[in-house]
Amino acid sequence: NAGVMQNPRHLVRRRGQEARLRCSPMKGHSHVYWYRQLPEEGLKFMVYLQKENIIDESGMPKERFSAEFPKEGPSILRIQQVVRGDSAAYFCASSPYSSNYGYTFGSGTRLTVV
Amino acid sequence: QQPVQSPQAVILREGEDAVINCSSSKALYSVHWYRQKHGEAPVFLMILLKGGEQKGHEKISASFNEKKQQSSLYLTASQLSYSGTYFCGTASGAGSYQLTFGKGTKLSVIP
Numbered sequence: 001n002a003g004v005m006q007n008p009r010h011l012v013r014r015r016g017q018e019a020r021l022r023c024s025p026m027k028g029h030s031h032v033y034w035y036r037q038l039p040e041e042g043l044k045f046m047v048y049l050q051k052e053n054i055i056d057e058s059g060m061p062k063e064r065f066s067a068e069f070p071k072e073g074p075s076i077l078r079i080q081q082v083v084r085g086d087s088a089a090y091f092c093a094s095s096p097y098s099s100n101y102g103y104t105f106g107s108g109t110r111l112t113v114v
Numbered sequence: 115q116q117p118v119q120s121p122q123a124v125i126l127r128e129g130e131d132a133v134i135n136c137s138s139s140k141a142l143y144s145v146h147w148y149r150q151k152h153g154e155a156p157v158f159l160m161i162l163l164k165g166g167e168q169k170g171h172e173k174i175s176a177s178f179n180e181k182k183q184q185s186s187l188y189l190t191a192s193q194l195s196y197s198g199t200y201f202c203g204t205a206s207g208a209g210s211y212q213l214t215f216g217k218g219t220k221l222s223v224i225p
Contacts, residue, residue: 004155031211042116042201042215043156056212091155095211102146103203103213105155 002027005074006092006106013082013113021077021109025094032075033103034067037089046090049075082113115139117204119216126192126223134187134219136202145178145185146203146213149196156201159187189221197223 005024013019025032030050035043045059049069057067064082069075079086089110093103117138126132136145144163148156162178162185174196178185189196199220203213 033211033213035215040217042217043203043213045212045214048211059212102158102161103148103156104158105148107155 004029004092004094004104004106006109008109009107011109011111013111015083015113016081019079019082019086019111021079021090021092021111022074023077023092023094023106024074025092026104029094029096029104031095031097032069033093033095034075034077035091035093037091037108043091046077079111082111084113087111087113116214117202117216119200119202119219121219122217123220124222126189126196126221128194128223128225129191132189132192132221134189134200134202134221136185136187136204136216138183138204140183140204140206142178142180142183142185142204143207143210144205145176146205147176147185147187148201148203148215149198150201150218151198159200192221192223194223194225197221 007022032049034046037043047060047067048056064080066078089108091108092106095101095103117136120135146161147159150156164180173190176187199218201215201218203215
């Protein structure tokens with residue numbers, strides 16, 4: 001069981017470029033969550049998805065950010081026209097049902113905008 | 115609303131005990147505890163559900179007082195491997211999927 005796989009581990013983008021972050025949940029997990037973490041801060045909820053459905057995106061900035069979890073393939077967090085303030089660690093987590101079963105986190109993608 | 119963790123940081127010698135607290139201003143259904151080492155993914159430790167139960171995991175245990183909306187994580191006879199940042203995550207409903215995390219407590223265990 002490979003766990004939650006995120007790639008890339010590190011991503012450097014120039015201001016104005018697009019960033020695509022990928023997440024493959026644990027086998028058997030149908031719930032995917034994206035969180036953002038700034039240095040010395042906790043994890044901030046961004047979006048919760050199930051296959052082909054966005055269930056809650058209340059933590060996502062209204063512009064430039066989008067997420068999907070297609071029927072086939074990994075979940076994608078997409079950030080368009082990145083700015084310096086988007087630099088952070090982005091973690092994906094999955095769970096088999098609701099969060100009452102605990103999350104399994106991926107190793108994260110560290111995005112640096114230069 | 116983000117739960118408040120205390121202390122923010124603690125330094126222990128091997129073998130000493132520590133308590134990390136997590137308080138919320140909202141009614142809680144569950145509290146999760148995670149440990150994150152620098153540059154790594156947070157790792158799930160345990161979940162406590164409404165009912166005030168106490169759970170244990172090796173020498174790490176936790177309690178949940180739903181009336182006070184508080185949870186405490188107890189680390190006994192600490193080991194070097196316990197070093198890291200501990201986060202509590204809270205959920206307000208039985209079917210909640212979104213966790214709200216505290217800012218973390220940085221624990222350093224020294225020889």
